[in-house]
Amino acid sequence: MKNVIEVKQLNKSYGKFNAIHDTSFTMQADKIYGLLGRNGAGKTTLMKMITAQIFPTSGDLKVFGGNPYENANVLSQICFIKESQKYPDHYNILDVLDVSKSIFPNWDVDFSRLLIEDFNLPLKRRIKKLSRGMLSAVGIVIGLASRAPLTIFDEPYLGLDAVSRGLFYDHLMEDYVKHPRTVILSTHLIDEVSNLLEHILVIDNGKLIIDQDAEELRGKAFTVTGQTSKVEAFLIGKETVHREPFGGLLSATVIRNQNGSDQKQAEANGLEISPVSLQQLIVHLTSGKSEQKGAMAK
């Protein structure tokens, strides 16, 4: 399969601070990727390098097979929607759409109009007068209607209500099925998007700690709860990512083994099993409290 992004031993430092540390990964064509991590983990830094807005300190970065810097061939294929996208204040929404149409070769006018209607956006209103949520919606409309071969959404929904976020996911999936392209979604709302993702990258403190198929990651861990002594006995020799005592009880999240025999063992020992959502798992792995950080990266 064709690689859209190839990153090798990429580093970005600001003085002594390593924003991105020795990161290598590839992203393939026509997949939806989740780029997840806590605030300040380095997600935006990474995306800015991919879109040629900042330079890496060292390492190799190829986008569509070339260096993205001042490379019109590469950049014309990218649409990057930032958390707080800036537009000229005196523009109205219609102006923004017109400019977008001239920038993005695959722009679909009909689709953009449909989205504007669905998000209830006032075409003639000036950008300055838009609410925070409306401004985010404008970014989403541009990101979707651009149909750029590489579309990146970096926390696109500041101030956006649940209904509009749902609309975004619906339209993204519907249009992606018809026009497959590479999409990177960077977000904290992991539970909301997890079903849409095919592959997940998790960055923690500038390091890539997870680079895995979303389905493999889901159901990779489970939580056992029971009497502390029983749970402790069960945990021996297992990868524990989180533990939470509660009175005489202990609740622990462990990485499932290959054949799933450990879950049966827990059940046979009378421990209660509960599933762990992708969001919970990633929170545990990046919380800084976990004992075995990086256990998943192996």
Next chain:
Amino acid sequence: MNNLIDDGRPIFVQIAERIEDDIIEGGLPEEAQVPSTNQFAAFYKINPATAAKGVNLLVDEGILYKKRGIGMFVAEGARTKVIEKRKEQFFEEYVITMIREAEKLGITADQLTDMIQRGDNKR
């Protein structure tokens, strides 16, 4: 987002289970065409690659089969196959769990049989 999909378990397994449910309940009779992976993706708001993985799971088990260029169909004998598989799962998931819980509460095998009888009468 979509209540039909729960967290913590691989989605492709859940998609496969939903197709199996449809086969058991008669919504998808033998030789009926199964929705395309894109239709699954749009309906459940999931990634089409995930939906494809669920469908392929059933192809590997001989429950669905592929007609090139047309789509996926329910295989002959699929319903019997699914029911056999589910009976096995039922034993593991319900019977074993029930016996374990009964043990914990000091319920004897005879009492358990009585309880099942009582439950059956109540329906």
